[in-house]
Amino acid sequence: xxVEAMENIDVDxxxxxxxxxxxxxxKNLLLxxxxxxxxxxxxxxxxxxxxxxxxxxxxxxxxxxxxxxxSEKDMHIINSITDRELSDIMxxxxxxxxxxxxxxxxxxxxxxxxxxxxxDTRKLINQFLNYPENSAGxxxxxxxxxxxxxxxxxESFAYIRKHGIDSETIYTCYxxxxxxxxxxxxxxxxxxxxxxxxxxxxxxxxxxLKVTTTQDQEEVVDMMSRYDLLSLPVVDSENRLVGxxxxxxxxxxxxxxxxxxxxxxxxxxxxxxxxxxxxxxxLAKNRIxxxxxxxxxxxxxxxxxxxxxxxxxxxxxxxxxVPMLMDTGGNCGGQSSTTIIRGMAVGDIEPSxxxxxxxxxxxxxxxxxxxxxIVNFVRxxxxxxxxxxxxxxxxxxxxxxxxxxxxIGCTLPIGAKVLRLDPAIMASPxxxxxxxxxxLMVYFGMASRLLELAA
Amino acid sequence: xxVEAMENIDVDxxxxxxxxxxxxxxKNLLLxxxxxxxxxxxxxxxxxxxxxxxxxxxxxxxxxxxxxxxSEKDMHIINSITDRELSDIMxxxxxxxxxxxxxxxxxxxxxxxxxxxxxDTRKLINQFLNYPENSAGxxxxxxxxxxxxxxxxxESFAYIRKHGIDSETIYTCYxxxxxxxxxxxxxxxxxxxxxxxxxxxxxxxxxxLKVTTTQDQEEVVDMMSRYDLLSLPVVDSENRLVGxxxxxxxxxxxxxxxxxxxxxxxxxxxxxxxxxxxxxxxLAKNRIxxxxxxxxxxxxxxxxxxxxxxxxxxxxxxxxxVPMLMDTGGNCGGQSSTTIIRGMAVGDIEPSxxxxxxxxxxxxxxxxxxxxxIVNFVRxxxxxxxxxxxxxxxxxxxxxxxxxxxxIGCTLPIGAKVLRLDPAIMASPxxxxxxxxxxLMVYFGMASRLLELAA
Numbered sequence: 001x002x003v004e005a006m007e008n009i010d011v012d013x014x015x016x017x018x019x020x021x022x023x024x025x026x027k028n029l030l031l032x033x034x035x036x037x038x039x040x041x042x043x044x045x046x047x048x049x050x051x052x053x054x055x056x057x058x059x060x061x062x063x064x065x066x067x068x069x070x071s072e073k074d075m076h077i078i079n080s081i082t083d084r085e086l087s088d089i090m091x092x093x094x095x096x097x098x099x100x101x102x103x104x105x106x107x108x109x110x111x112x113x114x115x116x117x118x119x120d121t122r123k124l125i126n127q128f129l130n131y132p133e134n135s136a137g138x139x140x141x142x143x144x145x146x147x148x149x150x151x152x153x154x155e156s157f158a159y160i161r162k163h164g165i166d167s168e169t170i171y172t173c174y175x176x177x178x179x180x181x182x183x184x185x186x187x188x189x190x191x192x193x194x195x196x197x198x199x200x201x202x203x204x205x206x207x208x209l210k211v212t213t214t215q216d217q218e219e220v221v222d223m224m225s226r227y228d229l230l231s232l233p234v235v236d237s238e239n240r241l242v243g244x245x246x247x248x249x250x251x252x253x254x255x256x257x258x259x260x261x262x263x264x265x266x267x268x269x270x271x272x273x274x275x276x277x278x279x280x281x282x283l284a285k286n287r288i289x290x291x292x293x294x295x296x297x298x299x300x301x302x303x304x305x306x307x308x309x310x311x312x313x314x315x316x317x318x319x320x321x322v323p324m325l326m327d328t329g330g331n332c333g334g335q336s337s338t339t340i341i342r343g344m345a346v347g348d349i350e351p352s353x354x355x356x357x358x359x360x361x362x363x364x365x366x367x368x369x370x371x372x373x374i375v376n377f378v379r380x381x382x383x384x385x386x387x388x389x390x391x392x393x394x395x396x397x398x399x400x401x402x403x404x405x406x407x408i409g410c411t412l413p414i415g416a417k418v419l420r421l422d423p424a425i426m427a428s429p430x431x432x433x434x435x436x437x438x439x440l441m442v443y444f445g446m447a448s449r450l451l452e453l454a455a
Numbered sequence: 456x457x458v459e460a461m462e463n464i465d466v467d468x469x470x471x472x473x474x475x476x477x478x479x480x481x482k483n484l485l486l487x488x489x490x491x492x493x494x495x496x497x498x499x500x501x502x503x504x505x506x507x508x509x510x511x512x513x514x515x516x517x518x519x520x521x522x523x524x525x526s527e528k529d530m531h532i533i534n535s536i537t538d539r540e541l542s543d544i545m546x547x548x549x550x551x552x553x554x555x556x557x558x559x560x561x562x563x564x565x566x567x568x569x570x571x572x573x574x575d576t577r578k579l580i581n582q583f584l585n586y587p588e589n590s591a592g593x594x595x596x597x598x599x600x601x602x603x604x605x606x607x608x609x610e611s612f613a614y615i616r617k618h619g620i621d622s623e624t625i626y627t628c629y630x631x632x633x634x635x636x637x638x639x640x641x642x643x644x645x646x647x648x649x650x651x652x653x654x655x656x657x658x659x660x661x662x663x664l665k666v667t668t669t670q671d672q673e674e675v676v677d678m679m680s681r682y683d684l685l686s687l688p689v690v691d692s693e694n695r696l697v698g699x700x701x702x703x704x705x706x707x708x709x710x711x712x713x714x715x716x717x718x719x720x721x722x723x724x725x726x727x728x729x730x731x732x733x734x735x736x737x738l739a740k741n742r743i744x745x746x747x748x749x750x751x752x753x754x755x756x757x758x759x760x761x762x763x764x765x766x767x768x769x770x771x772x773x774x775x776x777v778p779m780l781m782d783t784g785g786n787c788g789g790q791s792s793t794t795i796i797r798g799m800a801v802g803d804i805e806p807s808x809x810x811x812x813x814x815x816x817x818x819x820x821x822x823x824x825x826x827x828x829i830v831n832f833v834r835x836x837x838x839x840x841x842x843x844x845x846x847x848x849x850x851x852x853x854x855x856x857x858x859x860x861x862x863i864g865c866t867l868p869i870g871a872k873v874l875r876l877d878p879a880i881m882a883s884p885x886x887x888x889x890x891x892x893x894x895l896m897v898y899f900g901m902a903s904r905l906l907e908l909a910a
Contacts, residue, residue, distance in 0.1 A: 301778035323756035
């Protein structure tokens with residue numbers, strides 16, 4: 001990605017200038033770039049040059065770049081600059097970026113940072129640090145434009161001109177009363193489309209979409225994406241405006257939540273950091289719990305096989321179809337559960353749709369099961385001519401397994417949701433383990449009956 | 456979702472008013488609501504009331520609601536209104552919404568719609584319909600604010616006031632020359648922060664981030680999320696501005712792309728429509744191809760079992776550990792492949808990181824394999840006391856299987872990417888099938904050696 005994104009920027013040229021200590025030329029080039037690309041460039045510098053290059057940046061830009069850097073780089077910079085420089089950066093950082101950074105740093109560094117932060121900002125940061133993880137409060141920012149009902153359009157513009165530079169977004173302004181209660185919302189578009197003497201109260205929209213600090217970040221994102229919002233106000237329990245969530249943070253949360261679902265659905269605990277920065281032990285720690293649970297659960301399938309020991313002792317060929325049955329069952333169940341879990345995550349499917357979903361999956365199972373059974377029958381009749389009854393056993397087992405797998409695969413995630421568990425745990429790995437046991441019972445039950453084998 | 460989102464709106468009250476034909480009261484309530492909620496309400500009305508309620512809406516709002524409705528409802532409304540009404544809606548729809556709708560409608564309806572669309576708009580729609588699916592061109596809109604370099608801030612505001620009402624976003628304005636070539640970008644924030652007499656050329660940013668019409672929509676989203684953009688300009692091959700992509704559409708694409716990855720990674724072809732609106736046959740068609748491929752591939756594992764027939768004929772207990780081995784291998788491989796596929800999708804991992812990734816996965820495999828082996832050893836020694844060599848065989852097989860599964864699971868998705876295939880096909884189902892065969896070979900190879908059984 002970085003290659004495409006930085007297509008207009010010659011990273012080699014920048015590195016060369018840094019190597020040759022042509023700092024003035026380097027600075028001129030950097031000033032032409034945006035903070036994201038500068039941060040990407042600094043990220044690859046060695047520790048000494050990191051600080052040299054960072055110090056070249058003007059105050060405002062430095063804070064922006066600082067917010068984009070990894071916590072490792074941030075810590076290195078903090079440890080290398082003076083208290084005064086640190087204090088300047090902290091005043092220019094948006095509160096949400098400051099909080100994100102502090103959550104990653106060791107306590108001793110946090111203490112020095114907070115010591116060099118002005119009292120008001122420090123209070124705000126401490127308040128933000130206390131919101132529960134993944135809540136609206138934890139992703140909001142405090143820098144918004146607040147207007148009063150009595151202001152005119154002209155006064156509003158004057159206010160925006162004065163305070164806009166410190167706000168994350170100026171395009172949606174929030175109207176509050178003397179107690180900071182949120183009464184309305186007005187966009188810069190509304191302001192622009194109305195005469196200067198109009199008052200805010202005349203043009204503001206009083207039907208404000210909002211969330212409370214403790215609501216889950218997923219609800220915030222759903223709401224912003226559903227109503228195409230650029231920002232969403234966050235209020236406390238008494239409807240006082242405490243912050244806003246901007247659309248760029250919402251997009252980040254959306255990506256994080258999808259990643260989390262991918263991880264959970266592959267039987268892993270969600271990880272906090274990007275893969276390459278996560279330690280081997282942490283990765284192992286995230287993966288082992290479910291592996292253990294699923295490994296121990298699959299002994300049930302083993303027990304079923306032991307129970308039918310005589311069947312395959314008499315007819316060893318039977319065993320050779322076990323992997324095909326188990327894999328097909330697992331894949332069918334995985335398809336259904338993935339479809340339903342994702343459908344619920346994006347709001348297409350509600351638990352109340354359960355009957356419709358099950359009926360649909362059963363019919364899909366009948367169609368898919370029939371096709372797989374026919375293809376398999378043809379193959380088996382060619383591969384094992386004369387063993388018609390074995391073929392029939394395998395084919396009927398496949399057909400039933402597909403239908404059962406689809407039914408289990410769609411029922412369990414909805415059941416989890418109803419029980420207020422995370423549906424994502426009922427994804428492919430768990431479904432596979434359950435379906436394995438069922439498909440083996442169907443198969444050997446069928447074999448005992450059709451082939452007249454003693455169980 | 457709809458319940459939370461519509462918390463301030465009494466749907467029952469609306470339905471009651473519609474039932475009792477109290478249309479004036481209903482209209483007053485509707486006018487207080489936003490287009491998303493009105494569309495959600497209309498979606499649940501029967502066909503007769505749909506048209507009655509839709510006709511209540513003022514022209515502008517009608518077009519907005521129309522853009523939010525499902526294609527079924529749109530078609531019903533189109534078939535029930537006059538040519539004149541249709542023409543009005545088409546003029547008020549944004550081009551991207553019109554195109555999205557037309558792509559879903561049957562040809563005969565499309566013809567009537569285009570017949571009632573003004574020539575300019577029709578040309579634009581036809582042009583947009585021709586961009587390749589999933590390209591930047593297919594998700595962009597034509598309604599943006601275009602300024603000239605020579606304009607002053609004051610003239611710019613006058614222009615925005617006049618044309619802003621028809622633009623999807625006014626907050627980022629694009630500066631073009633006489634040939635419509637894109638030369639710069641200026642935000643309303645920039646305009647507000649500068650004196651009225653400043654010219655656009657003085658404050659515009661000439662480092663414009665942009666995409667071409669044929670670039671993939673995923674690149675568009677990556678770029679917007681990386682640089683926190685509210686809109687991104689789309690140019691043709693000669694750098695002429697043809698449209699913009701807005702952040703709300705980018706969020707939608709992000710959600711769609713994640714859903715597509717979930718589907719592919721569960722061995723399904725991506726589906727076009729929400730689950731509940733997809734037919735049983737279509738669902739079966741999306742699911743059967745991979746099921747067939749994987750079913751036939753898993754006969755390889757079956758063949759391996761047949762090859763070791765004598766081993767488990769002599770020692771039937773051996774078979775009972777097959778499900779555990781296969782499931783554990785599949786789960787381990789699935790964890791790794793999911794992590795790597797998602798990591799590549801969000802840009803955390805590049806194919807050039809392959810050595811680092813493989814080395815990390817091997818180490819994770821050693822840790823996870825050791826833990827699973829130890830737990831299993833303890834369990835087996837309790838469950839089957841005296842069968843020490845069988846336990847050792849199972850435990851060593853588990854350990855090796857975990858490491859091999861992790862290695863295969865991380866290598867194949869990267870390999871697919873290098874070969875310009877979609878890494879998502881190398882997800883859990885495919886990996887499981889491959890790892891199954893490997894784990895059975897390890898297990899029975901080990902058993903033949905350690906237990907001195909004839910293969």
